[in-house]
Amino acid sequence: MRLAWNAEDEAFRQELVEFVDAHCPPEALAWGSAPEADGDGHILPAWARAWQAALFDHGWMIPAYPPELGGRNATPVQTLIYLEELARRDIPRSLHFPGYAIVAPSLLEYGNDEQKALVPAAIRGDTVWCIGMSEPGAGSDLAGLSTRAVLDGDRFVVNGQKVWTSYAMIAQQCMCYVRTDPDVAKHKGISVLVIPMDSPGIEVRPLRHITGAEEFAEVFFTDVEVPVANLVGELHGGWRITTGSLAHERGGLWVQGVARARHAAELLGVVAADRGLAADAGVRRAIADAYQRASSLRALGYKGFAGFAQGQAAPEHSFMKLAHSELQNDLYELGMELLGPFGAAVSDERADGGLWWRRFFTTFASKIAGGTSEIQRNIIAQRVLGLPRG
Amino acid sequence: MDFTLTDDQQLLRDSARTLLTKECPEALVRACWEDPAAADPLWAHLAGWCELSDGPLVDLCLFMEEAGAVLLPGPFFATAALYRPLVRALGDDPGDAAGTVALAGASGEWTVSADAVRTFVLDADRVSRVAVVAPGPSVFVTDRLPAAEVELLDRTVRAFELEVPASPAGVRPIDVEALARVVDGATVALAASMVGTARRMLEMSVDYAKERVQFDVPIGSFQAVQHKLADMALDVERATAAVYYAAMALDATDADRHRAVHAAKAAAGDAVRRAAKDGIQVHGGIGYTWEHPLHLFIRRAYTTEHLLGTTSWHLDRLADLLLG
Numbered sequence: 001m002r003l004a005w006n007a008e009d010e011a012f013r014q015e016l017v018e019f020v021d022a023h024c025p026p027e028a029l030a031w032g033s034a035p036e037a038d039g040d041g042h043i044l045p046a047w048a049r050a051w052q053a054a055l056f057d058h059g060w061m062i063p064a065y066p067p068e069l070g071g072r073n074a075t076p077v078q079t080l081i082y083l084e085e086l087a088r089r090d091i092p093r094s095l096h097f098p099g100y101a102i103v104a105p106s107l108l109e110y111g112n113d114e115q116k117a118l119v120p121a122a123i124r125g126d127t128v129w130c131i132g133m134s135e136p137g138a139g140s141d142l143a144g145l146s147t148r149a150v151l152d153g154d155r156f157v158v159n160g161q162k163v164w165t166s167y168a169m170i171a172q173q174c175m176c177y178v179r180t181d182p183d184v185a186k187h188k189g190i191s192v193l194v195i196p197m198d199s200p201g202i203e204v205r206p207l208r209h210i211t212g213a214e215e216f217a218e219v220f221f222t223d224v225e226v227p228v229a230n231l232v233g234e235l236h237g238g239w240r241i242t243t244g245s246l247a248h249e250r251g252g253l254w255v256q257g258v259a260r261a262r263h264a265a266e267l268l269g270v271v272a273a274d275r276g277l278a279a280d281a282g283v284r285r286a287i288a289d290a291y292q293r294a295s296s297l298r299a300l301g302y303k304g305f306a307g308f309a310q311g312q313a314a315p316e317h318s319f320m321k322l323a324h325s326e327l328q329n330d331l332y333e334l335g336m337e338l339l340g341p342f343g344a345a346v347s348d349e350r351a352d353g354g355l356w357w358r359r360f361f362t363t364f365a366s367k368i369a370g371g372t373s374e375i376q377r378n379i380i381a382q383r384v385l386g387l388p389r390g
Numbered sequence: 391m392d393f394t395l396t397d398d399q400q401l402l403r404d405s406a407r408t409l410l411t412k413e414c415p416e417a418l419v420r421a422c423w424e425d426p427a428a429a430d431p432l433w434a435h436l437a438g439w440c441e442l443s444d445g446p447l448v449d450l451c452l453f454m455e456e457a458g459a460v461l462l463p464g465p466f467f468a469t470a471a472l473y474r475p476l477v478r479a480l481g482d483d484p485g486d487a488a489g490t491v492a493l494a495g496a497s498g499e500w501t502v503s504a505d506a507v508r509t510f511v512l513d514a515d516r517v518s519r520v521a522v523v524a525p526g527p528s529v530f531v532t533d534r535l536p537a538a539e540v541e542l543l544d545r546t547v548r549a550f551e552l553e554v555p556a557s558p559a560g561v562r563p564i565d566v567e568a569l570a571r572v573v574d575g576a577t578v579a580l581a582a583s584m585v586g587t588a589r590r591m592l593e594m595s596v597d598y599a600k601e602r603v604q605f606d607v608p609i610g611s612f613q614a615v616q617h618k619l620a621d622m623a624l625d626v627e628r629a630t631a632a633v634y635y636a637a638m639a640l641d642a643t644d645a646d647r648h649r650a651v652h653a654a655k656a657a658a659g660d661a662v663r664r665a666a667k668d669g670i671q672v673h674g675g676i677g678y679t680w681e682h683p684l685h686l687f688i689r690r691a692y693t694t695e696h697l698l699g700t701t702s703w704h705l706d707r708l709a710d711l712l713l714g
Contacts, residue, residue, distance in 0.1 A: 001399070001448045001634060003391045003642045269713050284709035285702065289656070291712055292705065295649070296632035296657040299391070303631040306393035316631075319624045374613075380623055381616030385596050388611040 005077055012078045016060065016085050023054050028091050044128065044170055048095040052125035055093055061123055062100060069104070070123045076251055076309040083252040087259035096167050099129040103175050106192075106241050110233035115194060118173070130197070132162040132176030132219060133242075140375050142177075143186045143239060147221060149178035149193060151228070151235075156180075156193060158201075158224040164369070168204045168217035171197050181236050190238035194230040201225070211361045251308035254301040254320035257366070261294040261324055264331045264359075271338045271352070286334055293327050318384055322376035325366035332360035391638060393631070395452075402442075402449055406456040409435065414460040416683050422463040422546045426516060429464035429546075436466050437486060443470040444478065447575050447637040451582035455630075458586025461690050463546035465490065468512040471579040472572070476521045479568040480529060489519035489531075492552060493573070500573060500698050502527045507553055510697065511537060514550035522554060527569050530558045544689035547697070571640065574651045577698045578636045581658035584694045585633055588626050588658070588665040591687045595619060595665075595672040602674075609672075618668045622661075629654075629661035652708035659701030666691040 004010070025047040055061040056070035063082045065071030074082065086093060094100055099122035107115045107122070121127040138145040147160025158178055168174070174195045181189030195202070201224035206214040233241055268287045269278070277283045297320070304316025335356035336343035345351040367373045381387045395403070413432050421428035442450045450470060457466065465488045473489030492511040495503025500510075504525045514520060514537035521531045537550035596619055599610030609615050636654035639647040666688040670677040677684040695701065 001391075001393055001395065001638050003638050003644055005392065266712075272713065278713055281706075284713055285705050288652075288705040288709035288712060291649075292632075292653040292656045292708060293628075295653045296628045296635075299631035299635035300628050301631075302391045303393040303627075303634070310394065316627060319627050322620075323624055323628065374617070377617040377620040378613065380620035381610075385616075385619055385623060387596065387599060387616050387619065388608050390607075390611040390613055390616070 005081065009075075009077050009081055012074070013081045013085060016082060019058060019060055020085070020089070020091065023051075023058070024091060025051050029089065031090060031092050044095055044167075048092070049125055052094045052100075056120075056124040061093060062104075065123070069108075069120060070100075076305075080252045080255070080305055080309075083255040084259075087256040090256075090260065090263065094125055096125065096128055096170075098131045098167060098171075098175075099123065099125065099127060102131055103129045103173075106175065107232065110192075110241050112229070112232075114229060115232060118194070122173075127173055128167055128171045129173045129175060130165050130168045130171035130219075132165060132174050132178075132195070134164045135161060136163055140372055142242065143190065145177055145179060145190065147176070147178045148182070149180050149191060149226070151180065154228050156226045156228065156231070158193070158195065158221045158226055160221050162219040162221075163207070164216050165219050166216045168197070168219050169206055169214070173197060174219070175232070177238055177242075180238075184236070187239045189236055191235055192232040192238040192241050193226050194232060195221075195224065195226050199224050199226065210364070211358050251305045251317075252301075254297075254304075254317070254324055257320075257324040257328065258294065258298045258301055261327050261331060262291070262298060264328065264335070265291040265294045268331070268335055268338060271335055271356075275338055275340060277338060283338065290327075290331050290334060293323075294331070297323050297327060318376065318380050321370065322373050322380070325363060326373060329360065329363040329367060332356050332363055336360055391635065393634060399449060399452060403452045403456065406439070406453045407459075410456050410460045410462060414462055416686070419461045419463060419546055419686055426463070426546075426548060432462075433464045433466070433488070436464070437488070440466065440470040440474060440486075443474040446641045447578060448634060448641060450575075450579050451633060451637045454579045454582040455586040455589075455633075458583030458588075458690070458694075459590040461544075461546060461587070461686055462583075465513040465517050467576075467580065467583070468517060471576040472512070473517070473519065473521055475572045475575055476523075476529065476564075476569075477531065479564060479572055480531075480562060482531075487519045488513070488517040489521060490514055490517045491521045491523065491572075491576075492535075492554070493523040499703070500577075502569070505554075507551055509540065509551045510549045511552055512550075513548055514552055515539070515548070520552075522558065523564075523569065524554070524558075524561060526561075526563050527566060528561050528563050529569075530561045532558065532560075542693045544686070544693040547690065547693045549697075570648075573698075574636075574640055574647065577651055577655050578633060578640065580694055580698050581629070581633045581636070581654045584658035584662040584691070585626065585629050587687055587690050587694065588622075588629065588661040591662075591665040591669040591684070591691070592619070592622050592626050594684060594687075595622065595669045598673055615672060618672060622665050622668050625657075625661040625664045629657040632657035649708060649711050652704040652711070655699060655704045656701045656708070659695050659704070662691040662695060663701070 027047045028051050059067050059072035061070030063071050063074035064079050104119045104122050107119050135145050149156040149158045176193050176195045179189055180191040201222045203220040205218045207217050208214050272278050272283050300316050339351050342351040347354040413435055442453055468490040469488045472491040474484040476491050477484040490512050492508035494500050494510045495505035496507055498509050523529055535552045537552040540549045542549050599615055600608050602609050632654045636650035639650040676682050
């Protein structure tokens, strides 16, 4: 056990730092302190598109991938260093995650040659993707989805509704989970289709979420025709494709959340000083406790990474999502509390422009999306501790 | 930071676990409640392991984690985590003696004190040497001093109060940083033992939840019980990581080390208190009996939580570092 990585890996960090200093647009550098730092699915600003393309072209988009896929064949430790450096300065590599983080690895693993050819543009951000997963009746119980695709000759006919679909308003393609066999166990009748968003019969209705932003949408499918060639993997074999993220980055998925939590814990000290609360014993202890949770969670992330890098099952990762989403939610609520009367002010500069309430609200989503905190606890209990299913 | 254990560290942990599980069964812990001398044969086995205190703190923590899991009694902690590092900080050879450190004054806080007494001096009646920290800061090392026991919840952790000799011989100055390093190291080593204690309570509770049948099913299939155990496990994992991070930071004299030490003791405190409280809740009535071993762990949990600074005390120190 030691604090520092080896010299070769630190040289990798240096090269990245130099690239970022030379190429990163100011908007990306300021992203961490932007109150709206969680994206607006309506808009994909030009700087964000250019930045993602630059990262791809220089092999810094997904470092573990080969150069033709926007990488440089980086090792797991180097990938972690990459995520660390971006998180340290809160620089986003992309403002639309589905394409590079979910679609690309899924198509590379399960897609046919034609589908694999879609991958570079997905990673470079030239094509915007959305993921059709959740439905009004299928949230935590995702396998209960009911959007129906009926095979009819050389095409599927799709009918149904998706919801919480991020970026659907601007997406060109949808990787969509559909029910192809309603007569078998629910996990066994699901398939995945690539559906062009300009197909006749698709209607997108922006869904305004609780901060007021329109980040995601409802997507309605009415007799949408999809060529059979757009089936990803095997017919009825779609449940296997719910992997959801880049396998080789899974060891570092916590990095950004944990860096934000540490940063927020430090910012709380500034808020307390501004509000004249820096000597208040209760406030001091609450801030120290927040910092302690963030800093021990960061250490846990690295501990899990050590196992991940050696190819072991790393139970720490089951804990990371649960812990950092709840921690961030608590941190931002504490920030609102420290602001006193201004805690509920929407955009007043005495309330840091509304940063605290807005992030407090957006971190509700962190505790729900991608498996709720309760589902995470079930997973820990059953898969890590080996307790029986209820 | 790299949490990978070296082959030597893996071996160290495995042999410590094998030795301690074999040589420190529950029966020995219970025997020590009646007579502290019951741990003497075990101490003969462990004296050699005290040399761990001369190496990286990470190694000592690996041993202490296992020690906490079996509720190790006797002067190992006082000798390996306090006495030997302090004597080494003076530039002396600690030899093979079992020793302890007298630091906390009348208030019980582990900060340099000018009081006439020292409190929470561990194992003071059974070690042969006592290193007393005095204002300056300075240190003098003496033979055992007369001491009165302050009985703690866990009778196998034995604390004493003693009077500081009026004009001691051999008083020597010690560098403030060097003294802080000794106390920081001991704090992290104690936190490592708390992690071991918490992890063992978690294991006992998980095992019990799988076995205990109510309403015709194991209680561990109930979501309310599962979520309690998941939260216990999260706190144990977090505390483990915080402890070894602090040990690495001290080993590397990293700028973050003081914050890391306070965070480690606080995280270990969170873990051990939750494991104690929710552990007994999962066990139900059987955990409330003297016969069941759980209370031995709960007693160790709260005894170590209150040694070398409570969770709140460390949070307040951490706040001083963060907020000035």
